[in-house]
Structures are given as structure tokens and as C-alpha cells.
Amino acid sequence: MAILVDKNSKVLVQGITGGAGTFHTERMIAYGTNIVGGVTPGKGGQTVAERPVFDTVEECIEQTGADVSVIFLPAHFVKEAAIEAIRAGIRFLVVIPEHIPIHDMLYVREEAVKHGTTVIGGNTAGIITPGEANLGIMPDIAFKPGRVGTVSRSGSITYYVADTLTRTDYGQSTCVGLGGDPVLGSTFAEILLKFEEDDKTKAVVMCGEIGGVYEEKATEAISRMKTPVLAMVGGVFAPPGKRMGHAGAIVEGKMGTAKEKLEMLADAGAHACKTFKDIPETLGRLGV
Amino acid sequence: MRLYEFEGKQLFKKAGIPVAEGQLAASAEEAYDVVARLEQPVALKAQVLTGGRGKAGGIRLVDGANEARTEATELFGLTIKGFPVRKLLIEPKFSVKQEYYLGVTIDRANYKLVVIGSGEGGVDIEETAEKSPEKIVRKTFSIGEPMYTFDALAIARKIGIPQDLGKKAAAIIVSLFKLFKQYDAKLVEINPLVLTDEHELMAADSRVSLDDDAVFRHPELADLGIEKRHEEGEMTPREQQATEWGIPYLDLDGTIGMFPGGAGFGIMGNDFIHYYGGKPANFMDSGGGPKPERIAKMLVLLDENPNVKAIFGARFGGISRCDDFAKGVIMFLKDHGLSKPMVMRMTGNMWQEGVKIFEEAKEAEPELFKHIEFHGIETPIEEISKRAVELAREGGN
Numbered sequence: 001m002a003i004l005v006d007k008n009s010k011v012l013v014q015g016i017t018g019g020a021g022t023f024h025t026e027r028m029i030a031y032g033t034n035i036v037g038g039v040t041p042g043k044g045g046q047t048v049a050e051r052p053v054f055d056t057v058e059e060c061i062e063q064t065g066a067d068v069s070v071i072f073l074p075a076h077f078v079k080e081a082a083i084e085a086i087r088a089g090i091r092f093l094v095v096i097p098e099h100i101p102i103h104d105m106l107y108v109r110e111e112a113v114k115h116g117t118t119v120i121g122g123n124t125a126g127i128i129t130p131g132e133a134n135l136g137i138m139p140d141i142a143f144k145p146g147r148v149g150t151v152s153r154s155g156s157i158t159y160y161v162a163d164t165l166t167r168t169d170y171g172q173s174t175c176v177g178l179g180g181d182p183v184l185g186s187t188f189a190e191i192l193l194k195f196e197e198d199d200k201t202k203a204v205v206m207c208g209e210i211g212g213v214y215e216e217k218a219t220e221a222i223s224r225m226k227t228p229v230l231a232m233v234g235g236v237f238a239p240p241g242k243r244m245g246h247a248g249a250i251v252e253g254k255m256g257t258a259k260e261k262l263e264m265l266a267d268a269g270a271h272a273c274k275t276f277k278d279i280p281e282t283l284g285r286l287g288v
Numbered sequence: 289m290r291l292y293e294f295e296g297k298q299l300f301k302k303a304g305i306p307v308a309e310g311q312l313a314a315s316a317e318e319a320y321d322v323v324a325r326l327e328q329p330v331a332l333k334a335q336v337l338t339g340g341r342g343k344a345g346g347i348r349l350v351d352g353a354n355e356a357r358t359e360a361t362e363l364f365g366l367t368i369k370g371f372p373v374r375k376l377l378i379e380p381k382f383s384v385k386q387e388y389y390l391g392v393t394i395d396r397a398n399y400k401l402v403v404i405g406s407g408e409g410g411v412d413i414e415e416t417a418e419k420s421p422e423k424i425v426r427k428t429f430s431i432g433e434p435m436y437t438f439d440a441l442a443i444a445r446k447i448g449i450p451q452d453l454g455k456k457a458a459a460i461i462v463s464l465f466k467l468f469k470q471y472d473a474k475l476v477e478i479n480p481l482v483l484t485d486e487h488e489l490m491a492a493d494s495r496v497s498l499d500d501d502a503v504f505r506h507p508e509l510a511d512l513g514i515e516k517r518h519e520e521g522e523m524t525p526r527e528q529q530a531t532e533w534g535i536p537y538l539d540l541d542g543t544i545g546m547f548p549g550g551a552g553f554g555i556m557g558n559d560f561i562h563y564y565g566g567k568p569a570n571f572m573d574s575g576g577g578p579k580p581e582r583i584a585k586m587l588v589l590l591d592e593n594p595n596v597k598a599i600f601g602a603r604f605g606g607i608s609r610c611d612d613f614a615k616g617v618i619m620f621l622k623d624h625g626l627s628k629p630m631v632m633r634m635t636g637n638m639w640q641e642g643v644k645i646f647e648e649a650k651e652a653e654p655e656l657f658k659h660i661e662f663h664g665i666e667t668p669i670e671e672i673s674k675r676a677v678e679l680a681r682e683g684g685n
Contacts, residue, residue, distance in 0.1 A: 183396055
């Protein structure tokens with residue numbers, strides 16, 4: 001078991017004919033991901049990496065049975081592509097591009113909730129279930145199959161955490177990139193509860209970041225979980241009011257400081273970690 | 289992207305929200321001319337992209353042109369929370385019987401638009417929300433949901449707008465809501481909405497913040513003279529240079545030059561340096577998939593910063609490739625040269641290629657590499673952080 005994707009997932013790529021789309025499709029296939037086709041309006045009938053390209057998601061699903069989609073498109077095309085995928089019946093959608101207009105993501109989220117689709121991103125490195133499927137842009141080298149799940153706002157942090165879990169032999173069940181944009185397809189709480197349902201996941205590492213509201217919203221979920229949650233929050237020493245790279249990482253007044261987030265998560269029962277080294281130490285102490 | 293008061297009011301006016309007829313002045317002489325023409329008492333309002341203007345003395349009521357020149361001279365000498373005053377908005381003075389608050393924003397946690405109203409305007413709404421939450425009226429909407437007049441009438445009634453002005457207030461609220469959606473706003477506020485002695489409603493101030501990532505689809509803003517701008521106050525020369533090069537960069541007050549990969553570890557890496565007793569000299573983000581030229585420029589910024597005593601480099605290639613990263617570092621070493629000690633770690637996507645490029649270059653020109661300590665996946669990032677702190681200490685002595 002794993003969450004959201006495994007070796008049986010049938011994955012399509014929206015924007016497969018673009019530069020990044022093609023490059024990463026080949027990488028995902030090389031990892032063993034079951035990529036069944038792609039979609040680029042107007043390019044139906046072509047092939048990329050020996051996979052058929054369709055004009056619409058609907059047709060791709062009819063022909064290939066795809067149930068998961070990864071979007072590699074410029075930010076301003078995401079709203080339409082995502083709503084197309086959701087309405088066509090995609091169960092799980094990964095939105096790689098960054099800087100998606102906020103109002104667009106609100107529309108996408110509304111549509112996703114209506115149809116019961118799970119969306120992650122924008123500005124996510126993707127999701128990987130090691131040994132089974134790698135959707136997005138994550139580097140294979142950091143991961144190996146195992147028993148700890150991760151969910152993070154940042155790609156680079158995911159790699160460091162996974163690398164730490166790999167070298168200490170815990171490995172990962174599934175690693176989810178929540179995304180770095182200000183409005184995201186899913187919340188920490190929603191992903192954490194999926195890990196809670198997964199037998200293979202013995203603990204979850206969640207990595208939050210200064211700014212935004214999704215860490216605060218996770219406390220209620222953490223307090224009811226049986227699976228232990230380890231929490232890191234980046235930006236404890238960040239200067240307030242300054243924009244640090246991720247569009248989401250802005251301290252909004254008193255809201256969203258890293259210290260407060262970490263305290264709230266710890267109060268809810270999460271085990272706070274300062275550096276990556278603390279993760280295996282904590283897991284050891286918990287007997288994971 | 290925040291708009292100046294006068295820009296927000298241009299949008300208000302277009303949307304049919306009543307505002308005072310204002311004029312801009314960019315110098316004390318211009319202020320003199322405007323007030324001389326108007327021949328009535330006016331308010332001079334400093335235009336800055338921050339709140340708290342009134343408290344900082346940024347609004348002056350004046351009676352004649354000479355007084356306007358004197359007060360304007362003072363205003364142009366002010367810096368409010370780091371923002372120098374470059375323009376004044378000059379408006380006829382009006383009487384105030386009552387002040388209300390109206391705003392629309394996004395509740396990101398619940399994925400909803402929120403309309404907020406209060407019968408106590410003119411003050412910090414967050415303070416009101418904290419101290420007297422009962423004085424705040426909220427109504428939430430899905431992004432796809434319209435606001436009807438009855439929704440707006442209900443808000444107007446609850447915040448205490450006089451009954452005979454209810455329909456006018458409702459029209460203002462509906463317009464504000466439409467404007468929020470039309471321009472991809474993150475926040476629009478009328479604070480205060482004023483009830484004058486003449487029993488008229490008027491937006492006395494505007495606060496508008498738009499989504500930077502959606503400005504591209506609003507060319508009509510440029511037609512109004514509203515251009516994309518940097519959000520912060522004054523930038524340091526290095527921040528300005530970095531912005532020109534397209535590199536997200538902030539100066540901090542420490543000694544360790546931070547040369548990280550993505551923004552996520554850019555932020556957390558700064559924490560690590562603190563945990564090991566050091567202080568970062570900057571925050572920086574390479575952006576996704578940087579080319580060698582950008583990598584080289586990132587290092588130029590650090591090497592030329594006199595506060596930097598040592599450089600901390602970290603690259604975990606995802607969408608970014610280690611071969612491009614190595615090429616960028618080598619480009620910098622050849623074209624510019626490294627004058628400070630640097631410890632770096634590189635792994636991830638295409639790391640073998642990166643290491644190979646690095647080793648070949650080092651063999652050819654070992655002299656260029658004398659200040660670099662290079663590590664791969666075998667060394668945990670904590671060790672690299674610790675080492676950077678040590679190097680900065682040695683360099684500082």
C-alpha cells in the first residue's frame with residue numbers, strides 16, 4: 001500500500017509535447033512509472049516517448065484508462081487544464097507549475113471538491129511512491145521504498161528529508177509535495193489523514209514553512225491521528241514581512257510565523273524536529 | 289502587488305464607487321499650484337505603499353496655497369516605514385459624521401472569498417477583530433458564486449448604515465466585490481467609508497493588493513498608468529542588482545553567504561546556520577532549473593559582498609540539473625574568481641555528470657578551486673552548515 005499513487009496507477013501527462021513535459025515524461029518512465037499517454041490540444045495523433053498523445057483528457061481516458069494526471073504547462077493554462085481533467089474523471093491530479101493565479105486555484109479547488117478529486121500543487125515537485133511511481137520532477141537518488149511518509153511545501157526539503165530517511169534505512173512509503181504557491185490544491189490535514197489510513201506508513205514527517213495557513217489547519221487532524229507525526233517548519237529566523245522566494249512564504253502580520261506554527265503542531269501532538277538529523281533520532285525513540 | 293491610494297481610487301471610480309475628486313502633486317510647487325486653483329480647504333495625503341500613514345503624520349489639512357507649500361515640503365521629506373514620500377494626493381476636505389469599514393479578501397485555509405464589514409472604520413481592522421469581534425460582520429462566498437444585492441443589503445444593515453442609504457451602500461459593496469474578482473485581487477479595502485454631514489457615502493481611502501501572478505492578464509492596468517512593481521520598500525544596491533538579474537535575493541545582517549538551491553531549503557538553510565551559531569548574510573533562491581549563467585551571477589553577488597566571510601553552497605537537483613550547476617560554478621571561478629572560503633554539497637538530478645565536470649575542471653586548473661571544499665551525498669547537510677559557520681569564524685579573525 002501507499003497513498004495516492006502506486007505501480008498500478010495509469011498516469012497521463014498534460015503538456016507532454018512541451019520541453020519540460022517531454023523531458024520529465026522520459027524520466028518518469030525510466031523510473032518505472034506507468035505513463036499511459038499524454039494530452040496537448042491540437043497535437044492528438046502524435047507520440048512522445050512511445051506514448052500516444054490526445055487532444056483531450058476525455059479521449060485519453062477512453063483509450064488508455066488513465067486515472068491520474070500530471071500537468072506540465074505554463075501557469076496561465078493550468079486552470080482550464082485542471083478543470084478539464086477533474087470533469088473528465090481524473091481521480092488524482094498533480095500540478096507542477098508555479099505562479100498560478102490565486103483566483104484560478106480557487107476555481108480548481110471548488111471543482112475538485114465537487115468531483116471528489118485530490119489535487120496537489122501548484123509549485124510542487126510532485127509525488128513519489130518509491131519503487132513504484134514517480135510523478136513530477138523529484139530526483140530518484142534520494143528515495144527508497146520504506147515505512148515513513150512525508151508531506152512538504154518544498155521540493156528541496158522533501159529531498160533532504162528523504163535522503164535522511166534513505167541513509168538511515170527507514171525509506172519512504174510515499175512522499176507528497178504539497179506545493180509552494182499561496183493557494184494549494186490540498187491541505188496538510190487532508191494528506192496526513194490519507195497517511196493515517198495507510199498500513200505501510202508507520203510515521204509521517206510534515207515539513208511546513210513560514211507564512212500561509214495550512215500548518216495551523218493541520219493541528220486538528222494530528223490530534224486525532226494514531227500514526228506519529230514529526231514536524232519541521234522552515235523560517236524560524238526569517239525576517240518578518242519579507243518575501244522569501246516561495247510566493248506563499250510571507251509572514252502575514254502576526255499570522256504564520258514559523259515558531260508559532262511549530263508550537264501549535266507540537267501542542268497537537270506532533271514531534272518537533274529542528275534539523276534533518278533529529279528525524280531518525282525521533283523515529284528511533286518512538287520505535288518506528 | 290499593492291496599489292497606491294490614488295491608483296485604487298481610480299479603480300473605485302471606474303467601478304462606480306464614490307470617491308473625492310483628487311489631484312496628484314510630485315513637488316511642493318505642484319502642490320502650491322493645485323491648491324491655488326482649488327481655492328478651498330484640502331487634505332494633502334502622502335502616497336506610500338504601507339499603512340499607518342495618519343499616525344506617521346502623512347496627512348495634513350491646509351487652508352491655502354502657501355500653507356500647502358510649507359506642509360508639502362515637510363511631507364516630501366518624510367519616510368514612512370521605509371517608504372519615502374514621492375507623491376501627494378490632494379483632495380477637498382470633507383466632514384465626517386461616521387466611518388465604516390468594508391473589505392474583501394481570501395480565506396486561504398477554507399478556499400473562500402470573505403466580505404468583511406464593520407461599523408467602526410478608520411482604524412486597524414485586525415485590532416478591532418481581536419478586541420471586539422462582535423463589531424465585525426463577515427460573509428463568505430465561493431469564487432464562482434455571485435454576490436446579490438440582498439447579500440450586500442444585509443451587510444449594510446448589520447454595520448449600521450442608515451436605512452435610507454442602504455441601497456447606495458449595497459451598490460458600493462457589490463461593486464467592491466466585482467472589482468475584487470475582475471482584477472484578481474488579494475485584498476480590497478475601503479477604510480474608511482465615510483458618511484458626510486451632507487448625508488453622502490464616500491470611499492475616503494483605498495487599499496488594493498493584486499495578485500502578482502495574474503497581473504499579466506490585466507493590460508488595462510497599464511492603461512491607467514499602474515505598472516508592475518516591487519512589493520518591498522527601498523532595496524539595497526545588491527538587492528537591486530539581483531532583481532535586475534532575476535534572482536530573488538534579500539540582504540541580511542550576518543557573515544555567511546547563502547548559495548542554496550530552491551526556496552524551501554533557502555529558508556530552512558538559514559535556520560540551520562543559526563542553529564550552528566552562525567548568521568546568514570542573505571537569503572537567495574535560484575528559481576527552478578537555473579542555467580549556468582544565473583548560477584555564476586548568484587556567486588558574484590556573494591563574493592562581492594564585503595560582509596560575507598564564507599559561502600555555504602547546497603544543491604539538491606530536482607528540476608534543476610547538477611551538470612548546469614557545476615558549469616555555473618566553474619564559469620564563475622574562471623570569469624570572476626572566488627576570493628572567499630566556500631563549502632558546498634551537490635547531489636540529486638544528474639549528479640554524476642556534475643561531479644565529473646567539476647573534477648575535470650579542477651584537474652585542469654587546481655588553482656581556481658583552492659578555496660572550495662566540495663562534498664557529495666555522503667556528507668549530511670548539517671555537517672556542511674557547521675563547516676560554513678567555522679569557515680566564517682576563521683575568516684572573521
